[in-house]
Amino acid sequence: MRNPRSATAGSPSINDVARLAGVSSQTVSRVSRGAPNVSAGTRQRVLQAMDKLGYSPNRAAQVLRSGAFRTIGVLTQQIQRTGEAWTTSGVLEAAARAGYTVVMAQVAQPGAEEMGRAVHRLAQQAIDGLVIVQAGTATAEHLALPAGMPVASSDSALVERYPSASADQVQGVRDAVSHLLGLGHRTVHHIAGPADSRSAHVRSAAWAHCLAEAGIAAPDPIPGGWEAGDGYAAGLELARDPEVTAVLCANDEVALGLVRALHESGRRVPEDVSVVGFDGLPLGEYAFPPLTTVQQDFRRAGAEMVRLVLAQAQGQPLEESHVIIPTRLVVRASTAAPAA
Amino acid sequence: MRNPRSATAGSPSINDVARLAGVSSQTVSRVSRGAPNVSAGTRQRVLQAMDKLGYSPNRAAQVLRSGAFRTIGVLTQQIQRTGEAWTTSGVLEAAARAGYTVVMAQVAQPGAEEMGRAVHRLAQQAIDGLVIVQAGTATAEHLALPAGMPVASSDSALVERYPSASADQVQGVRDAVSHLLGLGHRTVHHIAGPADSRSAHVRSAAWAHCLAEAGIAAPDPIPGGWEAGDGYAAGLELARDPEVTAVLCANDEVALGLVRALHESGRRVPEDVSVVGFDGLPLGEYAFPPLTTVQQDFRRAGAEMVRLVLAQAQGQPLEESHVIIPTRLVVRASTAAPAA
DNA sequence: CCTTTGAATGATAACGTTAACATCATGCAA
DNA sequence: TTGCATGATGTTAACGTTATCATTCAAAGG
Numbered sequence: 001m002r003n004p005r006s007a008t009a010g011s012p013s014i015n016d017v018a019r020l021a022g023v024s025s026q027t028v029s030r031v032s033r034g035a036p037n038v039s040a041g042t043r044q045r046v047l048q049a050m051d052k053l054g055y056s057p058n059r060a061a062q063v064l065r066s067g068a069f070r071t072i073g074v075l076t077q078q079i080q081r082t083g084e085a086w087t088t089s090g091v092l093e094a095a096a097r098a099g100y101t102v103v104m105a106q107v108a109q110p111g112a113e114e115m116g117r118a119v120h121r122l123a124q125q126a127i128d129g130l131v132i133v134q135a136g137t138a139t140a141e142h143l144a145l146p147a148g149m150p151v152a153s154s155d156s157a158l159v160e161r162y163p164s165a166s167a168d169q170v171q172g173v174r175d176a177v178s179h180l181l182g183l184g185h186r187t188v189h190h191i192a193g194p195a196d197s198r199s200a201h202v203r204s205a206a207w208a209h210c211l212a213e214a215g216i217a218a219p220d221p222i223p224g225g226w227e228a229g230d231g232y233a234a235g236l237e238l239a240r241d242p243e244v245t246a247v248l249c250a251n252d253e254v255a256l257g258l259v260r261a262l263h264e265s266g267r268r269v270p271e272d273v274s275v276v277g278f279d280g281l282p283l284g285e286y287a288f289p290p291l292t293t294v295q296q297d298f299r300r301a302g303a304e305m306v307r308l309v310l311a312q313a314q315g316q317p318l319e320e321s322h323v324i325i326p327t328r329l330v331v332r333a334s335t336a337a338p339a340a
Numbered sequence: 341m342r343n344p345r346s347a348t349a350g351s352p353s354i355n356d357v358a359r360l361a362g363v364s365s366q367t368v369s370r371v372s373r374g375a376p377n378v379s380a381g382t383r384q385r386v387l388q389a390m391d392k393l394g395y396s397p398n399r400a401a402q403v404l405r406s407g408a409f410r411t412i413g414v415l416t417q418q419i420q421r422t423g424e425a426w427t428t429s430g431v432l433e434a435a436a437r438a439g440y441t442v443v444m445a446q447v448a449q450p451g452a453e454e455m456g457r458a459v460h461r462l463a464q465q466a467i468d469g470l471v472i473v474q475a476g477t478a479t480a481e482h483l484a485l486p487a488g489m490p491v492a493s494s495d496s497a498l499v500e501r502y503p504s505a506s507a508d509q510v511q512g513v514r515d516a517v518s519h520l521l522g523l524g525h526r527t528v529h530h531i532a533g534p535a536d537s538r539s540a541h542v543r544s545a546a547w548a549h550c551l552a553e554a555g556i557a558a559p560d561p562i563p564g565g566w567e568a569g570d571g572y573a574a575g576l577e578l579a580r581d582p583e584v585t586a587v588l589c590a591n592d593e594v595a596l597g598l599v600r601a602l603h604e605s606g607r608r609v610p611e612d613v614s615v616v617g618f619d620g621l622p623l624g625e626y627a628f629p630p631l632t633t634v635q636q637d638f639r640r641a642g643a644e645m646v647r648l649v650l651a652q653a654q655g656q657p658l659e660e661s662h663v664i665i666p667t668r669l670v671v672r673a674s675t676a677a678p679a680a
Numbered sequence: 681c682c683t684t685t686g687a688a689t690g691a692t693a694a695c696g697t698t699a700a701c702a703t704c705a706t707g708c709a710a
Numbered sequence: 711t712t713g714c715a716t717g718a719t720g721t722t723a724a725c726g727t728t729a730t731c732a733t734t735c736a737a738a739g740g
Contacts, residue, residue: 011486013726024690029728037688059466060409061726063400064695071443079432085425092419092446101461103411103443106432121441126399146351146394228626257626286568286597288628353696364720369698377718401696404725 012053021049032057063126071101072309073122075115077134079106081226082253082281083298087133087154090302098310103127112142119143129309132158133302137196150312152305155199163312163321165304167296169199169278172327173206176248176276176294179329181214183337185246185274190221191234191258193250197226200250203278207248224250228257235261238273245273245338252277252284252293259287259334270336280330290332300325352393361389372397403466411441412649413462415455417474419446421566422593422621423638427473427494430642438650443467452482459483469649472498473642477536490652492645495539503652503661505644507636509539509618512667513546516588516616516634519669521554523677525586525614530561531574531598533590537566540590543618547588564590568597575601578613585613585678592617592624592633599627599674610676620670630672640665 014032018025023042030038031046038046049055063069074091076084088104095102105118115138122130129150135143140161145151151162159166180188190207193200204221211218222237224230231254238244239262249255255277259269267273269289277284280295304323311318354372358365363382370378371386378386389395403409414431416424428444435442445458455478462470469490475483480501485491491502499506520528530547533540544561551558562577564570571594578584579602589595595617599609607613609629617624620635644663651658 014728015726025726026691026728027689029726030689033728039688042688056464058404058726059464060400060403061695062728064398064404064697064725065727065729067695069400074444078429079419080422080425080429082420085420089418089420089446092416092444093448096445096458096461101443102445103441104414104432105436105442106429108433118436121436124396124399228623232626253623253626256623260626260628260630263628283568283593283596283623286572286593286600288600288603290600354698355696365696366698366721367719369696370719373698379718382718398696401725402698404695404727405697405699407725 011058012055013058014055016053017046017049017055020053021046069101069126069128070099071103071127072306073127073130074102074104075118075122075130075132075135076104076106077136078108079104082279083155083251084133086298087302087305090299091131091133091306092302093299094303094306098306100128100306100310107136112136112138116142116144119145123149128313131302131305131309132156132162133305150309152308152312154301154305155197157198159198159322163308163318163323165301165308165323165325166199167298167301167327168324169202169296169327170206172278172294172296172329173203173248174210175327175329176278176292177207177210177214179292179331180246180248180274180276180335181216183246183274183335185338187211187216187219187243187246189219189238189244189247191224191231191238191247191249191254192221193254194225195223200226203250224254226251226253228253228260230254231257231259232261234258236265238262239265239267246276246335247273248276248278250278252279252281252291255291255293255334256284256287259289259291270334271339274335274338276335280328284330285332287334289334292332292335293330295328295330297325297327351398352395353398354395356393357386357389357395360393361386409441409466409468410439411443411467412646413467413470414442414444415458415462415470415472415475416444416446417476418448419444422591422619423495424473426638427642427645430639431471431473431646432642433639434643434646438646440468440646440650447476452476452478456482456484459485463489468653471642471645471649472496472502473645490649492648492652494641494645495537497538499538499662503648503658503663505641505648505663505665506539507638507641507667508664509542509636509667510546512618512634512636512669513543513588514550515667515669516618516632517547517550517554519632519671520586520588520614520616520675521556523586523614523675525678527551527556527559527583527586529559529578529584529587531564531571531578531587531589531594532561533594534565535563540566543590564594566591566593568593568600570594571597571599572601574598576605578602579605579607586616586675587613588616588618590618592619592621592631595631595633595674596624596627599629599631610674611679614675614678616675620668624670625672627674629674632672632675633670635668635670637665637667 014025014028018028105122107118132153135156153164192204208218222234235258277291277293284291354365354368358368445462447458472493475496493504532544548558562574575598617631617633624631624633
């Protein structure tokens with residue numbers, strides 16, 4: 001076989017079933033779609049025929065005819081990252097529950113053109129809507145979405161243009177900073193996330209704002225990223241400054257890297273320096289010391305994005321197009337009152 | 341609009357382009373497919389017309405007509421887990437490179453029936469093949485795959501039935517055990533993975549085998565799981581036994597949980613107890629102490645599975661149906677010679 | 681009894697694409 | 711010149727499904 005037919009090719013069609021059941025193909029279609037106006041006896045016979053032939057409807061034909069895909073596209077950047085993986089998991093779960101299929105695209109490089117190409121690839125698929133888990137710096141212009149395509153995004157510049165679901169990062173940062181100041185720290189240092197992430201920027205801005213509110217001059221934030229190595233590098237620097245007694249990190253990975261740098265530099269956590277992460281990695285609980293962190297509900301963000309996309313696809317009005325999901329400060333042993 | 345058309349509905353068809361370009365729809369099809377026998381001038385005109393109308397081909401119609409889907413299905417269990425996330429990332433990358441679309445299904449519960457239902461959902465989609473990243477305990481019977489569906493799996497009981505790509509866990513365990521024994525440890529304890537995982541079982545068996553080879557009676561393995569909490573629980577127990585000087589863990593998460601339990605119990609790592617993980621989490625390098633681990637290349641496993649599936653789908657013979665991917669022992673500070 | 685209603689079923693025509701075949705120049709060898 | 715290959719284009723008929731309209735038949739109402 002030079003050109004083997006696909007796995008389902010040669011599979012029985014609606015006509016084969018109709019012939020076997022002695023009805024018209026239209027009646028088989030009705031049974032297949034669960035239409036009401038079929039007599040019980042006929043339905044039985046058709047179902048038996050389907051079963052006997054192992055019939056399953058051809059999606060391509062259904063889609064072509066009905067124009068409804070029951071499929072959503074998901075755009076991710078690096079699905080192995082904690083946040084994206086959990087969010088994607090939430091998307092998959094919610095989509096499956098709604099009876100929708102999910103097609104995925106991943107973009108390794110955050111470059112806007114590559115992002116645009118991935119969206120194009122997805123959009124050429126038959127999708128009813130698009131969930132953008134991560135789009136980096138790409139803007140709506142880069143993506144060149146077909147007009148009218150329902151979209152929901154999470155963390156990106158697209159938040160300003162499309163409906164979104166994301167964690168209440170401002171509240172999360174506020175809780176974290178209050179916690180540290182409440183313990184008696186004079187100020188809170190900050191290791192920022194990558195420059196190309198909107199949520200990193202939001203977190204940094206919220207941190208600066210909270211300190212300002214408390215009448216404290218914010219120290220310069222240390223530029224960083226999302227990874228442990230970033231926290232480690234920043235930590236080696238911070239460890240030299242005895243004024244540093246409390247640090248809010250861009251995320252948990254960074255916090256863990258920071259903790260190791262502090263350990264190595266002979267500064268104890270939390271006795272000398274308190275550390276707070278962000279995200280709520282399961283591992284944080286088992287770090288040494290267990291990590292105080294701002295937990296966010298990624299799965300729920302994924303589920304909400306699915307809801308937003310499906311609502312648009314079904315023409316329902318969105319009661320609120322920016323869903324804010326509460327965060328929760330989890331206090332563990334990496335934070336304590338400063339030494340007197 | 342009660343029944344709004346899908347996003348791409350109303351979009352121009354091949355006929356609209358043909359009319360505008362003043363050619364037949366077949367010629368447009370030829371240009372669209374990149375067929376060779378179109379004159380340069382005509383191709384130009386058609387491309388301009390496409391561009392002007394914003395034409396993009398209707399996938400459903402293409403699939404229906406040609407019977408080729410250029411899509412693979414991916415079955416996962418908990419995509420947010422390290423191994424699955426990285427493997428999936430590899431699958432996405434390889435599939436995109438091959439010009440294939442990926443549809444995903446996730447099964448929260450490892451139950452065999454639910455797994456079967458997910459496969460059914462996927463198989464009803466138009467897919468050319470199926471990559472099974474994780475199938476838990478499900479066997480080929482549970483999955484009820486359509487006959488002739490190309491499949492590749494990674495870690496599951498399916499390995500015996502279908503082509504697979506997975507890490508050389510036996511070699512990885514051998515390296516780890518040799519490393520520990522080479523440091524002078526009298527024996528190596530083991531925290532096992534979950535009972536329903538094949539690779540957990542493979543790792544445990546390899547550990548027992550290595551000890552036997554070295555003429556050492558293997559201590560009872562501690563039953564565990566994949567998560568840090570499992571390592572922590574096991575660690576509280578192990579810490580009480582002064583005979584324990586080296587522990588091989590089911591994976592890195594477990595190892596980190598173990599390390600914390602040892603810390604809390606006053607046993608130092610690596611001075612009192614050496615700990616080895618498995619997987620090679622990026623975070624392991626920044627744990628305290630940095631974790632010695634067996635690194636495996638999940639992305640490559642994903643890419644290999646895609647290769648295996650596509651080879652089958654294209655009717656090529658598989659030169660080897662079980663791809664073994666080398667692992668690499670990364671020695672860090674969590675292992676050292678035992679105290680004299 | 682005839683009409684009316686409604687439910688069950690059937691027939692037909694699309695949906696957008698492509699494979700297969702047909703047509704029509706053009707060029708070149710015989 | 712004829713004959714035949716070659717390349718560019720057009721025509722037709724599917725792929726499997728479902729929307730729409732048409733038909734049939736039995737039950738209900740007068």
